[in-house]
Amino acid sequence: MTNTQQIRQEEALQKAAVLAEALPWLLKFQESIVVIKFGGNAMTNPLLSKQFAQDVVFLKLAGLKPIVVHGGGPQISKKLEESGIKSEFKSGYRVTTEESIKIVKDVLVNEIQKDLVSNINENAKLAVGMSGDSNSLLEVKKFFLQDNDQKIDIGLVGNVVKVDVKQIIDVLESGQIPVISTIGIDKDKKIYNVNADTAASAIAIAMKAHKMVILTDVAGLMEKYPDESTLIPTVDIAGLKKIMPSIDEGMKPKMQACLEAIEAGVKRAHVIDGRAPHAVLVEVFTDSGTGTMVIESMDKE
Numbered sequence: 288m289t290n291t292q293q294i295r296q297e298e299a300l301q302k303a304a305v306l307a308e309a310l311p312w313l314l315k316f317q318e319s320i321v322v323i324k325f326g327g328n329a330m331t332n333p334l335l336s337k338q339f340a341q342d343v344v345f346l347k348l349a350g351l352k353p354i355v356v357h358g359g360g361p362q363i364s365k366k367l368e369e370s371g372i373k374s375e376f377k378s379g380y381r382v383t384t385e386e387s388i389k390i391v392k393d394v395l396v397n398e399i400q401k402d403l404v405s406n407i408n409e410n411a412k413l414a415v416g417m418s419g420d421s422n423s424l425l426e427v428k429k430f431f432l433q434d435n436d437q438k439i440d441i442g443l444v445g446n447v448v449k450v451d452v453k454q455i456i457d458v459l460e461s462g463q464i465p466v467i468s469t470i471g472i473d474k475d476k477k478i479y480n481v482n483a484d485t486a487a488s489a490i491a492i493a494m495k496a497h498k499m500v501i502l503t504d505v506a507g508l509m510e511k512y513p514d515e516s517t518l519i520p521t522v523d524i525a526g527l528k529k530i531m532p533s534i535d536e537g538m539k540p541k542m543q544a545c546l547e548a549i550e551a552g553v554k555r556a557h558v559i560d561g562r563a564p565h566a567v568l569v570e571v572f573t574d575s576g577t578g579t580m581v582i583e584s585m586d587k588e
Contacts, residue, residue, distance in 0.1 A: 309572035316571065317350045319497035320459075324487035324544075325357040325403065327504040329561035339502075340406035342567035343464060347413055351571075352459050355407075355414075355466045356490055358483025359391075359399045366394050378432055379540040383443040383480040391480045392420075395468040404466050413464045417454065419481060420472040424451050425489070427471030427479050445471040445479030447486055450493035488544035492551040499548050500570055501541050502561030507579035508534070508542060520576075523585045524549055545581040556581040 323343065329335040346353045360381070364374040367387055375382040383391060400416045407414035419425030427445025431438040458465045469486040471479045484501055491499040510517035512535050522530075527546050534542055538558075545556035559566050559578030569577050 305573075312572045313349055316497065318352065320352045320354065320491075320494050321346060321571070322354045322356060322487050322491040322494065322496045322499045323567060324483055324499070324501040325355055325561075326360065326483060327502050327561040329502050329566070330357070330359065330399065331361050332562075335561065335564070336402070337406055337409075338565050339561075339567065340403065341410055342565055343407055344410040344413060345568060346571065347464055348411070353464055354455065354459070354490060354494065354496070355403065355464060356469060356483060356487040357395070357399055357403060357466070358469050358486075359395050362399060363391055363394045366390050376536075377439060377441055379536045379538075380430075380432065380441055380444055380482055381480060382441045385443065388443045388478055388480060392418075392468075392470050392478065395470060400466055400468045407464060407466070413462070414466050415458050415461075415463045416466050416468070417458070418468045418470050419447075419486065420470045420478050422451065422454060423449075423472055424454050424467070425449075425469070425471040425481060425486060426451075427473055427481060429473070429479070443477075443479050445473065445481050447471060447481060447489035450490055452493050455490070455494060482540050484540045484544040485547075488548045488553075488556075491548050491553050491556075495552065496548075497554050498571070499545070499553055499556045500567060501544065501556070501558045502566065503538075503541060503558055504560070504562060505538070506560050507558050507577075508538060512538070519579050521580045521582060521585075523582050525584070527581060542581075549581050549583055554582075 329339045343353050367374055367390055372387050396418050404414040404416045417424060425447050426449040428448050430444045430446035432441055455465050469481040469483045471481040506515045506518050508519045541558050548556045557570055557578055557580050559570050
């Protein structure tokens with residue numbers, strides 16, 4: 288056997304070992320709904336975007352039911368800047384004005400969603416784009432930040448109060464992958480921006496998802512951000528509530544979304560590093576997993 292043949296054989300054996308490791312998880316998650324919030328570097332790096340699309344298609348073909356939810360923070364900020372509108376954030380939430388909401392929707396639906404659907408469909412024609420304001424898919428109420436007893440108005444930002452699950456179920460039952468842009472609409476047909484983490488949580492809860500996965504730009508939740516050696520691999524509801532006040536502003540909406548999902552019955556919620564190649568597959572189909580996992584209680588593990 289030549290060196291080249293030996294290398295190829297070793298590579299083949301490594302691939303076989305990876306597939307074998309995935310088998311228990313494939314059996315465990317058959318027909319399970321997995322809500323994945325697409326964001327961070329995975330959204331702005333073309334290679335990572337394509338790998339994410341491959342991961343989602345793999346989940347679908349492996350028998351899971353992925354639902355993709357996306358925001359578009361970096362792209363929205365860039366387009367607003369080009370339009371002469373300054374981006375402002377409070378506690379990790381974008382302040383959204385009447386002037387900026389049209390740009391927010393345009394970027395989410397006509398740029399990010401379009402690219403994501405295209406990337407998925409390059410692998411297999413499975414993706415269906417959906418916008419939260421269409422046919423009241425995501426019904427919202429105006430959201431206020433709470434600072435002690437004071438309400439802080441951050442403009443046209445909505446909190447999801449109802450998810451039209453039938454629309455999503457129809458797409459899943461047709462054998463396709465919903466790709467949902469996080470725009471919401473209220474009873475008066477006014478359009479709102481919705482934080483993608485909180486939207487993913489609301490959808491995961493409404494769809495009774497087995498798992499929610501949030502992609503971000505850091506390794507996960509850290510005790511002392513940004514020191515990755517202080518990564519918290521697993522935290523339960525009680526532990527998360529205890530440290531929530533000290534979590535940095537960018538991570539707070541993600542962990543709040545995880546907390547709400549787990550409290551409402553979602554079995555697992557994960558915040559993972561979207562900068563890592565095939566981060567979703569690593570999380571779902573390997574023993575080691577990645578990032579931070581939120582569970583109901585350590586006592587039940």
